[in-house]
Amino acid sequence: MLESREVTKVFGAKTAVDHVTMKLEKGHVYAMLGPNGSGKTTWMKMAAGLIKPTSGEVLYQGQPVSIASRNEVAYMSTEPYFYTWMTVRDVGKYYQDFFADFSMDRYQALLRRMDLTEELKTKALSSGMMAKLKIAVTMARDARVYMLDEPFNGIDLLARDEIRAAVLEYATSDKLLLLSSHLVEEMEAIADRAVFLLEGRLVENVDLETMRMERGISMADRYRQIYGHTEG
Amino acid sequence: MLKLMKYELRKTWSTKAILLAVTAIVEIAYLIGLYADKEGTMSVSVLLLILLAFGGVMVIGLESILTLHRDMNTRQSYMLFMTPNSCYKILGAKILECGVSILLTGAFFFALGVLDITLLFAKEGQLSRLWETVQQFLSHFSVNGRALDISVRTMSAVAFVLLTAWISLISTAYLADVISAALLNGKKHNGFVSFLLFILLSYVTNRAAGLITASIHDSYTLMMVYGLIDLAFAAVMYVVTAMIMERKLSV
Numbered sequence: 001m002l003e004s005r006e007v008t009k010v011f012g013a014k015t016a017v018d019h020v021t022m023k024l025e026k027g028h029v030y031a032m033l034g035p036n037g038s039g040k041t042t043w044m045k046m047a048a049g050l051i052k053p054t055s056g057e058v059l060y061q062g063q064p065v066s067i068a069s070r071n072e073v074a075y076m077s078t079e080p081y082f083y084t085w086m087t088v089r090d091v092g093k094y095y096q097d098f099f100a101d102f103s104m105d106r107y108q109a110l111l112r113r114m115d116l117t118e119e120l121k122t123k124a125l126s127s128g129m130m131a132k133l134k135i136a137v138t139m140a141r142d143a144r145v146y147m148l149d150e151p152f153n154g155i156d157l158l159a160r161d162e163i164r165a166a167v168l169e170y171a172t173s174d175k176l177l178l179l180s181s182h183l184v185e186e187m188e189a190i191a192d193r194a195v196f197l198l199e200g201r202l203v204e205n206v207d208l209e210t211m212r213m214e215r216g217i218s219m220a221d222r223y224r225q226i227y228g229h230t231e232g
Numbered sequence: 233m234l235k236l237m238k239y240e241l242r243k244t245w246s247t248k249a250i251l252l253a254v255t256a257i258v259e260i261a262y263l264i265g266l267y268a269d270k271e272g273t274m275s276v277s278v279l280l281l282i283l284l285a286f287g288g289v290m291v292i293g294l295e296s297i298l299t300l301h302r303d304m305n306t307r308q309s310y311m312l313f314m315t316p317n318s319c320y321k322i323l324g325a326k327i328l329e330c331g332v333s334i335l336l337t338g339a340f341f342f343a344l345g346v347l348d349i350t351l352l353f354a355k356e357g358q359l360s361r362l363w364e365t366v367q368q369f370l371s372h373f374s375v376n377g378r379a380l381d382i383s384v385r386t387m388s389a390v391a392f393v394l395l396t397a398w399i400s401l402i403s404t405a406y407l408a409d410v411i412s413a414a415l416l417n418g419k420k421h422n423g424f425v426s427f428l429l430f431i432l433l434s435y436v437t438n439r440a441a442g443l444i445t446a447s448i449h450d451s452y453t454l455m456m457v458y459g460l461i462d463l464a465f466a467a468v469m470y471v472v473t474a475m476i477m478e479r480k481l482s483v
Contacts (some may be wrong), residue, residue: 050313051482070316081310083243097235098315 001026001176002047002145007056009042009200016042018200019056026144027173031191031219032180035227039200040180041078044147047178048075060145071100074143078150078180080130082122089118091137099141107140114162127154135163139170146170147178152186164190188219196226236317236325241333244295248333251288255344258284262348266355281348285341289334293398296330297405304413309483319477323406327470331399338391389455396462403469404433410473414480437465 002024009017017039024030032040045051047058049065060069082091088111095102111118114132125133135151151167152160168190171177178195181187187194188208196203203226208219217225258280265274300323303312312322412426441461448454 045482048314050310052480067316067318070314075310075314077307077310079307081307083308083311085242085246094239094311097238098317 001061002178003059003062004043004047005056005059007043007046007053007058009039009046009051010054015200017046017053020197020200020202021056022195022202022205024176024178024195024205026176028193029168029171029177029191030179031184031187031194032178032197033184033187033194033219033223034197035182037199038197040197041149042200043197044075044149044178044180045077047145047147048073050075072144074099074138074141074146076134076138076146076148076151078153080122080125080134082133084123086122087118088116088120088122088133091122091133092118092140095137095140101142103140103142106142107136110136110140110166113166114159128156128159131155132159132163135166139166144174145176145178149180150182151179152181152183160186184220184223191219194219194222196222198226233321233325233328236321237329237332240299240325240329243299244292244329244333247291247295248337251284251291251337255281255284255288255341259344259348263351266348266352278348281341281344285338285345288337288341289398292333292337293330293402296326296333296402297409300326300406301409301413304410304481304483313481313483318474319481320474323470323474323477327399327403327406327466330402331395334398335395338395342391386452389452389459393455393459393462396459396466400437400462400466400469401434403466403473404437405430407433407469407473407476410476410481414476414482417482433469437462441465 004020004022007017007020008015016037020039020043032044034040042051046053047060047065049067049070058065060073063069065073086094092102092104092107095107096104108118111133114136116129116133116136120129122130122133131151131154135148138146138148146167148167151163155163164186167177167179179187179190191208193205193207194211195205204222206222211217211219211222215222258277261273262277262281264270265272265277303309408426408430411429412422416422416425441458444461445454445457448457
């Protein structure tokens with residue numbers, strides 16, 4: 001469904017993503033893991049068509065990501081990105097204006113579930129409320145691919161449970177979910193596959209159940225093996 | 233495209249609302265001065281209205297350039313560039329919204345000016361002298377050594393040439409800013425380089441327009457040709473800018 005072919009992105013002297021080749025298939029929830037600077041966000045932005053690769057290409061359904069693929073790929077950035085003049089209602093209207101797969105009913109249901117009201121101004125939201133709003137508006141799309149960058153950042157345990165439930169509700173067999181997070185244990189409960197990145201390079205794209213069965217290690221164990229020396 | 237334009241308008245609405253509110257206050261001051269026979273108030277109001285008219289058109293153009301800059305260089309860029317719209321559409325919506333806003337602002341202040349002058353002459357009971365006075369006033373101005381006449385035709389040409397010149401300048405600024413964001417991003421002194429590029433592009437387009445129109449002496453034809461050249465430059469700038477955005481811009 002999503003394919004990365006020798007994708008490299010260089011920013012000045014820094015190589016953020018280094019010849020990453022991998023395939024991500026529908027029907028799976030992928031955890032994209034790696035410490036800060038490992039290239040997770042940059043790769044996701046390239047898959048969303050926001051960043052142009054220096055070399056290589058990201059394909060969606062066999063075609064390079066393009067304006068057309070944005071109709072079916074929903075990306076949620078880790079940073080708040082809404083216009084400061086917007087209310088929560090305006091955010092929904094904006095998505096409704098531009099994405100044919102956006103459901104206002106689903107958006108409103110998700111808002112209720114996350115204790116957000118439409119009158120709230122986005123610039124007045126706490127980081128936790130902002131995280132919930134980003135999830136609500138992204139998951140209100142009936143996209144084929146969801147890419148959520150650090151969806152659990154800066155939010156408490158209860159809100160995290162709510163977000164996890166909302167995300168998993170839409171993880172069906174015809175969809176692909178890709179989530180990046182530093183919270184490895186949290187991701188273990190959601191994902192069935194993991195992509196490990198280190199210094200911009202792909203270390204492994206692995207099925208978690210197979211890894212548990214064949215190597216007897218969990219995602220967290222593998223994380224420690226790969227990054228233990230780098231994170232100190 | 234209309235939806236993109238709607239949001240472009242929304243992004244710049246605050247400035248336009250402030251401009252309208254200030255204009256309303258100054259207009260009220262003018263009317264008070266006119267009907268309460270306070271010449272000082274009236275004179276200051278007229279001066280302020282003229283400043284607001286020119287300043288307003290300038291500010292709308294400058295804000296459009298700043299909005300594009302923010303849309304490429306802040307996190308808000310995701311809002312625009314994650315939507316399934318090509319850069320041609322995104323940039324086209326920006327230019328159209330800016331052009332329409334400038335046109336409407338110009339028309340608004342022109343209508344307000346006509347209204348205020350008419351009210352002044354009506355109050356003085358000299359409405360019949362209005363046309364003659366305006367003609368006299370305009371005879372002090374000239375294009376290529378020829379005095380301006382006050383026909384609708386000339387006024388339309390002046391409005392056309394001012395509008396197209398400003399749109400051409402804004403398109404040039406768009407191109408310089410996009411080059412800075414897409415091609416020189418992360419490079420040293422990219423802001424300064426894009427400013428120099430803007431100056432250079434503006435100089436080249438003006439020089440080219442000057443050469444093309446060198447043999448035209450009729451002021452009306454000169455203004456119309458100048459306007460058409462500016463429009464052609466703006467169209468070229470638009471295509472080149474959108475092409476760079478489409479191929480090279482990372483947000």
